[in-house]
Amino acid sequence: MTFTYKQKVLFKYCDPAGIVFFPRYFEMMNDCVEAFFDQIGHPFETLHKDGGVPTGKIEARFHAPSRHGDHLSLTLTGKRITRSTFDFTIVTTCDGAPRMTYAATLIFIDAHGKSTPWTDDLRAALTPYLNNEA
Amino acid sequence: MTFTYKQKVLFKYCDPAGIVFFPRYFEMMNDCVEAFFDQIGHPFETLHKDGGVPTGKIEARFHAPSRHGDHLSLTLTGKRITRSTFDFTIVTTCDGAPRMTYAATLIFIDAHGKSTPWTDDLRAALTPYLNNEA
Amino acid sequence: MTFTYKQKVLFKYCDPAGIVFFPRYFEMMNDCVEAFFDQIGHPFETLHKDGGVPTGKIEARFHAPSRHGDHLSLTLTGKRITRSTFDFTIVTTCDGAPRMTYAATLIFIDAHGKSTPWTDDLRAALTPYLNNEA
């Protein structure tokens, strides 16, 4: 299973060159992950009450610029789950053409900021999205 | 030679967990690169009049969270220059302890968004910062 | 007629106190105005090709903090249209309770940044939203 998130390129995301300013892309990535956790029944606003899922590692490639008004499609695919981490990719396309590929690792932490094992609930919610082929 | 940039962690950079929100780290990376181009005599506001240096590729690792009020030190080191790209790292520390390591590739583009060879001036300005050892 | 825009309070909008960081509210205001221009058939990505609608004046009051996960409702009402300006308000509520009230003036400008009369099309599109009572 994968999770898809749609995002129009808004004015606020664009730089003086009229294309998405790259730090804003990372906001979109975070929004996509936040929407994904909504989808799997563990919204960020609940999850962050006594812990969190900070990002430990990122690899990103920008294939072509995205412009104001572009309709982007972000597809999140799980890659690996360990005791307390989740690796995933988000592939961003516009009309099927690649714009950005993003691979990142989330770390599940407790209220003290220490990595901690995924709860059974969270593990069960994340697992269906694992897809090593994609 | 390396280039060092200081940044206090401001209120605006922090998330509800009181630590730097990771997309904001990428803003700091961009600010550091912008300050570096100032330093080498090619400020972004001039460079972007008829071209630019978009980021093509990023690898980032977050070693420890940064908190509001932390005094960060960002050190930029060039790694490789090709016909139209520049690879570099930025190592972010606080009191000597690593917070984030960042490796990225800039692409020199012309006013039409096509990659184009560095001008002799730019190449000469970037070269002293190349340091394959660091 | 009024225009309503829904926005969940995302993680990225919140500060270390766990409430919306006020500059992020202004991003939401801009997103609402951008969605409004979509709605009336003059999307920002078209409008900004040879002009724009910068904001000349703002008054904002924050009535109560908004928290991560809150579902906000933003209602835009036109107040006055002149030769080249548009006054409007956006009232932001959560479950009917006021969070922020915003009054602003947009200025229609040409490609040189000079204020210019609204086109007949734009004037006709904006006029139905004028409501001096609200």
Add this chain to the structure above:
Amino acid sequence: MTFTYKQKVLFKYCDPAGIVFFPRYFEMMNDCVEAFFDQIGHPFETLHKDGGVPTGKIEARFHAPSRHGDHLSLTLTGKRITRSTFDFTIVTTCDGAPRMTYAATLIFIDAHGKSTPWTDDLRAALTPYLNNEA
């Protein structure tokens, strides 16, 4: 007494029209206020440990656009202090020409988000900046 803060218009502050995106101006206002509290010996990172100074009310006027590379000067002047609020203005100029004027009210709150009287220390620190003439 007044407090002056310098800010170059960075790439990240600019929109596709090449001018400061107005929500980014409010970030600069927040940065200026944060630097002001540093200056008076009550840094935000300390102040926010068990309270804060959220903004209750804002009036802003944009007089002329600011462009990438502009060197802005922000001057903060206190206008009025009450039991738990502080009114101030920030006038932003570039080479002496006005760009933005900002008037806002801060509210001193405790750890529960309730407005609370300024401590004697804070009141003593803010008072020298009151200037009803400016």
